[in-house]
Amino acid sequence: MKRVFGIKKEKEPPPSVQDASDRINKRGETVDEKIKRLDAELSKYKEQIKRTRPGPAQEAVKARAMRVLKQKRMYEGQRDMLYNQTFNLDQVSFAAEGIKDAQQTMTAMKAANKELKGMMKTVKIEDIDSMQDEMMDLMDVSSEIQESLGRSYNVPDDIDEDDLMGGMLKLFSYVMELWNGC
Template identity: 40%
Template structure:
């Protein structure tokens, strides 16, 4: 049977958008070349028309220019159509690529979800909670061990706190007594209200009576030098106090 009727021809593969876009782009390039050639001819015709006087020759050149302009416009329209077709096919191809990528993404997510479900079956949340609690306790124990290991080994551990308190009290008493002795020595240096740097120079100080500020009567208290360089009030030298006169 095959010898009589022969074998059927192989079916051509279905057209693809990539091939269609390639054909349209090639056609668009051809149209661009024709348009460029016609624009050159139109420029030549215009130049000839400027140099020729009015007459049959100029009219013949003008007819050629008009024909070239018509062809250029037709090619430009065809190029615009091919450009739009190529753009539309590019958009369709882009959408197809997006759908393919989406399908691949969905499939990958399905596999990932299946793997995660399988892993979750092997993990018990209560067991994880127990592990975290145990880890926290181990961390606390580790911190305690670190504190013990960081203690100062040079200080004895059997020191009696009562002994430390007694020693501290003695230290405070010693400080207080030292301050009291300093204050006592400072007070001893001042005798009778006379600074120490003036003592021993009693003969150099003139024996002049000193007066207190005047009272209501206008007279003040007089002082005389006594033994030891101290001044004592002189009662005899006190001025008589005048009584105010009574007015009738």
């Protein structure tokens, strides 16, 4: 069968956007070089036209300069077309990268969503509410304990500050007498 119909040839993979862009850029560079070469030739012809007298010799130099100028314009048109193609390829490449980024973002968001759903199964609102209630009860008990510990013993509530200071001075003088008596 292979002899009658032949073997199917393996297709080469299509060029990537980057390959196509590189190839067009190379062509653009060669066209730029040609334009530079034609510019140099045109400047020579301009000098020749300035140096020669009007007449058939000057007309011949002008004709050559016009031919070179037409070539230059043709190459400039090709260069502009190549640069437009490169621009279009860059836009396609940018769009493709944007889509790849969007795909990665979607994959990451799906994974995060799945993880959050798994975590939410273990957390129940009722558990949180009961824990909050227990914490409030514990805080109330803690406040009662602090109040209980902060009570003063055998100190009446209606003591005047001046009376307290007077009593302190008497106590101090008594301690000083004892000290001096030793």
